[in-house]
Amino acid sequence: MLDLSQYQSIGAALKDALEEFAGEVCLIEADREREKERLTYRDFRERALPLAKALQETGLAAGDRASIIMTNQSKWLISAYAVFHAGGVLVPLDYKLTPDEHWQLLNHSGARVLITEYPIWRQLSVAAGRSIATNLLTVLVTEAPADADLSGARRWEEFRGSGEPTFVARQRQDTACIVYSSGTGGHPKGCTMTHENYLEQCVALTSLYPFWPGVRYLSILPTNHAIDFMVGFFGPFTCGATVVHLRTLRPEYVREAFPKYKITYVSLVPLVLKNLQKGLQARFDGLPPGKRRVFQALVAINKALTKSQPRLGISRRLLKQVHEAFGGELRAIIVGGAFTEPQTLQFFYDLGIPVANGYGLTEAGTAITVNDLKPFRADTVGKPLPGMKIRLANPDADGIGEVSVRSKTVMAGYLSDPELTSETIVDGWLMTGDLGRFDSSGHLQLFGRKKNMIVTEEGKNIYPEDIESVFESLPVKEFCVFAANYIWPKRSMVGEQLVLVLHFEPGQRYEEELRRQISERNNQLLNYKRIHGVVLVDEDFPRTASLKIKRNALAERLAQLDRATAILPL
Amino acid sequence: MRTLEQTTQEILDLASKHFNVPAGSLAPDDDFFMKLGIDSLQTLEMLSRLENHFGIELPDYEVQGVSNFRTLASRIQSRL
Numbered sequence: 001m002l003d004l005s006q007y008q009s010i011g012a013a014l015k016d017a018l019e020e021f022a023g024e025v026c027l028i029e030a031d032r033e034r035e036k037e038r039l040t041y042r043d044f045r046e047r048a049l050p051l052a053k054a055l056q057e058t059g060l061a062a063g064d065r066a067s068i069i070m071t072n073q074s075k076w077l078i079s080a081y082a083v084f085h086a087g088g089v090l091v092p093l094d095y096k097l098t099p100d101e102h103w104q105l106l107n108h109s110g111a112r113v114l115i116t117e118y119p120i121w122r123q124l125s126v127a128a129g130r131s132i133a134t135n136l137l138t139v140l141v142t143e144a145p146a147d148a149d150l151s152g153a154r155r156w157e158e159f160r161g162s163g164e165p166t167f168v169a170r171q172r173q174d175t176a177c178i179v180y181s182s183g184t185g186g187h188p189k190g191c192t193m194t195h196e197n198y199l200e201q202c203v204a205l206t207s208l209y210p211f212w213p214g215v216r217y218l219s220i221l222p223t224n225h226a227i228d229f230m231v232g233f234f235g236p237f238t239c240g241a242t243v244v245h246l247r248t249l250r251p252e253y254v255r256e257a258f259p260k261y262k263i264t265y266v267s268l269v270p271l272v273l274k275n276l277q278k279g280l281q282a283r284f285d286g287l288p289p290g291k292r293r294v295f296q297a298l299v300a301i302n303k304a305l306t307k308s309q310p311r312l313g314i315s316r317r318l319l320k321q322v323h324e325a326f327g328g329e330l331r332a333i334i335v336g337g338a339f340t341e342p343q344t345l346q347f348f349y350d351l352g353i354p355v356a357n358g359y360g361l362t363e364a365g366t367a368i369t370v371n372d373l374k375p376f377r378a379d380t381v382g383k384p385l386p387g388m389k390i391r392l393a394n395p396d397a398d399g400i401g402e403v404s405v406r407s408k409t410v411m412a413g414y415l416s417d418p419e420l421t422s423e424t425i426v427d428g429w430l431m432t433g434d435l436g437r438f439d440s441s442g443h444l445q446l447f448g449r450k451k452n453m454i455v456t457e458e459g460k461n462i463y464p465e466d467i468e469s470v471f472e473s474l475p476v477k478e479f480c481v482f483a484a485n486y487i488w489p490k491r492s493m494v495g496e497q498l499v500l501v502l503h504f505e506p507g508q509r510y511e512e513e514l515r516r517q518i519s520e521r522n523n524q525l526l527n528y529k530r531i532h533g534v535v536l537v538d539e540d541f542p543r544t545a546s547l548k549i550k551r552n553a554l555a556e557r558l559a560q561l562d563r564a565t566a567i568l569p570l
Numbered sequence: 571m572r573t574l575e576q577t578t579q580e581i582l583d584l585a586s587k588h589f590n591v592p593a594g595s596l597a598p599d600d601d602f603f604m605k606l607g608i609d610s611l612q613t614l615e616m617l618s619r620l621e622n623h624f625g626i627e628l629p630d631y632e633v634q635g636v637s638n639f640r641t642l643a644s645r646i647q648s649r650l
Contacts, residue, residue, distance in 0.1 A: 032627070071631060098635055119631045248630050250614045275611050458610065527603040527610065527637060 001211070001239040004203050009170040009195040011084030013238050018045040018081075021240035024213045027074045028261060031247040037074055041240070044078060051082035053161025055113065058138050062087035062168050065178065066113035067106055069093045069120055072219050072245045075142050075156060077233050079115045087168025088113075090177045091190075092224035095120060098526070103129030108188045109178050109415065112137045115156065118144040125151035172196035178415050179226055181362035187466055190415035197365040200408040202235050204385040208370055209265065209332060209356055211239035216329075218244045218257055218266040225459065226366040227267055227336045251275070258327040267334040270344070271457035273355070277347050280322070303350050308375050315352020322351050332356045336367070337459020339446065339493035342378040349376050358382050359444060364430055365409025369444045380443035390444070391429070392436060400447050400491075403436040404429040435491075446493050452486040452551060454496035456528045464498055467529050470521050471500065475514065478503045478541050480549055481531060487555045488563040497532035499567055501558065503541060510536060510568070519570050533567040572650060578643035581620060585639070588619055598640040624650060 007013040022042040029037040066083045091109040139153035176195040219232035316323045334356045358370035359381035371382035392401030413421035433451035464481035484497045542553040582596045
């Protein structure tokens with residue numbers, strides 16, 4: 001691994017990595033059963049430098065922003081490196097957002113370059129939102145068919161400058177990326193991440209979960225996500241490891257990839273991990289009774305032998321078939337983006353497959369705590385990473401307080417939002433809005449949120465305020481969206497739901513026509529952003545002098561209702 | 571060559587069979603997440619079944635943001 005303490009920027013570290021590990025394989029890209037591409041670090045460099053040169057020829061200079069909206073593939077990483085080489089700031093966006101949300105964030109970030117895939121551009125280019133992003137000067141599109149209408153974009157494959165591009169040095173405190181942790185609908189939260197944030201996070205994470213040449217990381221979480229950017233790009237690249245991309249994430253191809261590419265690490269969101277658990281459990285339950293008893297005995301032996309720490313060699317021999325289905329070389333499944341239920345973590349650990357769960361948020365530079373497996377503790381989110389100071393603000397009688405963090409990995413602030421930044425970073429401490437407590441062995445346990453928000457099992461942060469626009473002009477006196485756990489705290493990180501609070505006009509009732517209208521509007525939202533039920537109130541919402549809803553006061557009032565009967569299903 | 575209506579009907583039939591929903595209970599404008607009670611992963615599984623049935627390859631991205639059978643049918647139709 002490179003000694004990252006010697007580097008000032010992501011670009012400088014990657015530049016050296018491409019030379020240091022020139023002959024190693026850095027990327028494998030597969031599409032269904034076909035391997036499309038296998039690149040060495042030398043090949044990667046040869047593709048990235050002409051792109052960096054061409055970007056410089058369009059005027060991209062130090063600090064200029066360039067956005068990537070792509071699925072996980074080799075061109076994502078090649079493009080990102082080209083931007084860093086040219087001194088640019090990367091704006092990685094979630095390809096799963098709607099076209100108008102993309103345009104909103106492209107506008108907010110001030111991106112002057114967009115690099116995307118043809119199917120995405122086909123939808124983006126005709127969206128109404130295009131007119132707002134006047135800052136965007138260059139659009140590069142990958143894999144466009146020969147006869148495609150590019151609508152003003154240029155082909156990525158042909159966008160190559162000749163001659164050596166200038167490497168533009170950046171300093172540790174300069175902005176490396178603007179990462180949108182959540183919030184579209186008028187409240188974009190663009191985390192301004194510095195080069196130092198990434199360099200320090202990489203050192204801390206690889207001290208627990210190391211990479212080296214020969215390690216193969218299966219990249220499934222979207223690379224715009226802070227976790228995959230770190231463990232599916234910057235981390236493995238600075239260690240000479242290999243990243244495997246799949247162009248389709250259908251479960252059957254993901255399953256095949258493990259044995260085919262002998263995967264060492266993979267990152268998943270809790271939803272996918274649970275799905276994997278369900279599939280495995282169904283297979284175990286389907287074993288003939290005799291075999292099932294033998295299998296259960298082997299699991300029990302493995303459990304006893306790995307009580308204090310993982311012992312991969314023993315587990316792989318004891319539970320050979322399970323491990324071979326995962327390729328036989330899997331060292332850990334990294335799970336992130338949302339809270340994972342302890343029984344899921346335990347299920348995999350008992351099979352000898354450690355799950356590196358943790359806790360983090362983009363604002364903190366991804367991970368704050370990680371399970372160090374010494375010993376494995378399914379009921380916690382692990383211990384603070386090296387360099388991470390955590391304190392619990394305003395603890396209650398049970399010692400549960402708001403997790404606040406101080407570290408070199410904490411973002412510089414929210415882009416163009418000094419007010420939100422000063423509310424979130426107080427005296428150098430990042431206030432996470434999550435409630436936690438340390439146990440006697442120093443492991444962090446989480447007990448719900450202080451903020452009005454939810455995190456889905458797919459790792460999506462949803463702020464209720466952001467989805468209210470879809471219910472605008474609903475024929476009621478007033479309405480508001482809340483996270484149910486914000487109104488009725490549950491001391492839990494799972495089963496989070498959104499509710500629509502309605503206050504009717506005098507004499508109005510909750511009738512079928514209104515229910516239908518709400519359902520219809522709800523269905524316009526992406527499925528993970530939808531509300532779960534409605535709550536009816538018969539008093540005016542408390543409001544400020546400027547008529548904004550006082551959400552805290554309203555939540556306190558709603559908390560007097562019984563949750564079980566107050567939420568009416570849609 | 572199938573018509574869009576035929577393609578839509580075949581998708582409805584396959585979905586009802588795959589997710590054990592009574593035949594005839596699904597309509598083209600139904601939201602499949604709601605109606606079938608499925609998540610995004612199960613949608614990908616459904617997509618694989620549809621690819622096999624129609625003999626096409628559909629990139630995952632093509633179903634991004636699609637939530638009703640009619641739109642899904644038009645995406646498939648354009649590749650037949």
